[in-house]
Amino acid sequence: MDNNRVIIVGASHASAQLCASLRQEGWAGEVLLIGDEPTLPYHRPPLSKTYLAGTSNLDELLIRKPDFYDKQQVAFRQARVTSVERGARTVTLSNGETLGYDKLALCLGARPRRLSLPGADLAGVHYLRDAADIEAIRDSLATTSHAVIIGAGYIGLETAASLRKLGISVSVLEAADRVLQRVTAPEVSAFYDRVHREEGVEIRVGVGVNALEGKGHVSGVRLEDGDSVATELVIIGVGVVPNVELAQEAGLTVDNGIVIDAYGRTSDPEIFAAGDCANYYDARYEGRLRLESVPSAVEQAKSVAAAICGRERQISALPWFWSDQYDLKLQIAGLNTGYDEIVLRGDRSTGRDFACFYLGKGRLIAADCVNRPQEFMFSKRAIAQGLAPNRDLLADPGTALKSLLEASTTSAG
Numbered sequence: 001m002d003n004n005r006v007i008i009v010g011a012s013h014a015s016a017q018l019c020a021s022l023r024q025e026g027w028a029g030e031v032l033l034i035g036d037e038p039t040l041p042y043h044r045p046p047l048s049k050t051y052l053a054g055t056s057n058l059d060e061l062l063i064r065k066p067d068f069y070d071k072q073q074v075a076f077r078q079a080r081v082t083s084v085e086r087g088a089r090t091v092t093l094s095n096g097e098t099l100g101y102d103k104l105a106l107c108l109g110a111r112p113r114r115l116s117l118p119g120a121d122l123a124g125v126h127y128l129r130d131a132a133d134i135e136a137i138r139d140s141l142a143t144t145s146h147a148v149i150i151g152a153g154y155i156g157l158e159t160a161a162s163l164r165k166l167g168i169s170v171s172v173l174e175a176a177d178r179v180l181q182r183v184t185a186p187e188v189s190a191f192y193d194r195v196h197r198e199e200g201v202e203i204r205v206g207v208g209v210n211a212l213e214g215k216g217h218v219s220g221v222r223l224e225d226g227d228s229v230a231t232e233l234v235i236i237g238v239g240v241v242p243n244v245e246l247a248q249e250a251g252l253t254v255d256n257g258i259v260i261d262a263y264g265r266t267s268d269p270e271i272f273a274a275g276d277c278a279n280y281y282d283a284r285y286e287g288r289l290r291l292e293s294v295p296s297a298v299e300q301a302k303s304v305a306a307a308i309c310g311r312e313r314q315i316s317a318l319p320w321f322w323s324d325q326y327d328l329k330l331q332i333a334g335l336n337t338g339y340d341e342i343v344l345r346g347d348r349s350t351g352r353d354f355a356c357f358y359l360g361k362g363r364l365i366a367a368d369c370v371n372r373p374q375e376f377m378f379s380k381r382a383i384a385q386g387l388a389p390n391r392d393l394l395a396d397p398g399t400a401l402k403s404l405l406e407a408s409t410t411s412a413g
């Protein structure tokens with residue numbers, strides 16, 4: 001093993017992949033993973049699902065078991081990195097210690113956006129990002145009869161589903177006029193709204209929150225319309241902000257994330273970034289993106305590993321995402337930004353499975369597939385190929401997807 005050292009900051013999805021990919025790419029030097037959470041990288045998506053519901057433990061959530069890191073000769077240190085000195089090529093830890101690097105990878109993730117409301121610091125008010133957040137919520141469940149979730153994005157709705165499973169009554173408060181407004185078509189929002197109501201969740205959209213009330217511990221949420229909702233537990237899920245400060249203070253280019261090129265390189269040739277904290281150039285979309293998803297973190301990490309080893313591997317996989325709520329497995333292929341038409345396949349008004357295809361100038365650009373794995377697989381292929389499927393056939397559940405793929409042309413049909 002040579003003496004070159006890669007330091008990876010953040011024990012994250014991206015860094016778990018990076019540790020594996022670095023060795024696959026032939027990195028023979030030291031690899032030191034520094035993370036401020038007490039554990040090796042773990043799967044974050046189950047936090048709002050099985051971990052909150054109490055059906056999985058943290059060991060089961062580890063992305064790779066400890067012996068993987070031993071075998072790959074990756075050292076792990078629990079510490080917070082407080083600064084990067086680019087000239088000296090060192091990082092400083094919160095205990096004042098400095099460590100030298102030859103290559104540095106920033107896999108810092110994101111943190112929950114905080115609400116600056118009166119009462120936001122009361123006990124019983126929680127955010128959702130790491131295992132410790134969930135453990136604190138779980139500890140309070142025995143004394144909770146009614147929970148309020150602020151924000152009806154994926155994390156808020158997944159949390160509502162998990163709490164319902166535990167028999168807790170739930171209200172979801174959303175300032176926009178529909179659930180999942182930022183990410184889906186109105187038809188998909190209407191589907192999720194219906195299912196959550198059927199499962200006993202109270203959903204209130206178009207409501208602003210004025211304050212969280214209580215003496216020491218939260219006891220209610222005061223709304224802008226003067227109404228208030230009594231509760232012992234408030235969970236806030238209103239989006240995340242990328243962790244960029246370390247990069248910013250080191251003078252790296254930052255613009256809605258740590259700016260990296262199509263290969264994972266920052267504005268410093270010895271420093272790389274991946275995951276929720278990174279804003280990368282996507283050749284497929286011919287523009288900059290900052291995505292918050294596991295597949296995206298993994299894809300970027302593979303390119304960072306190649307770049308650290310002196311090779312160029314473009315970040316190019318088609319983005320995809322998933323969300324599990326109740327018995328609904330939503331799989332999302334592509335990005336729906338800029339769609340001008342949707343096509344629905346299946347009955348979304350009564351059933352529990354359907355697909356919403358997003359078209360842009362006739363071409364399939366994205367799809368939300370609920371309990372429809374075949375439509376998801378089809379969409380990934382069709383989007384990657386830039387196909388323009390016939391709309392009537394696409395909408396008809398009787399049409400075999402394979403034939404649709406074969407019948408599609410690259411001109412709008």
Ligand SMILES: Cc1cc2nc3c(=O)[nH]c(=O)nc-3n(C[C@H](O)[C@H](O)[C@H](O)COP(=O)(O)OP(=O)(O)OC[C@H]3O[C@@H](n4cnc5c(N)ncnc54)[C@H](O)[C@@H]3O)c2cc1C
Binds near residue numbers: 013047291293
């Ligand atoms: C509750 C929940 C549910 C989700 N569900 C899904 C889902 O269903 N599907 C999906 O694709 N995505 C989901 N996501 C998003 C997904 O988890 C993130 O996109 C993914 O974790 C991003 O990984 P990452 O590598 O960018 O960093 P992260 O996994 O966020 O990890 C970053 C790590 O870096 C650490 N760190 C930051 N700064 C420092 C520092 N200075 N020193 C040391 N350590 C530091 C952080 O503490 C953290 O441990 C979910 C997220 C949450 C919170």
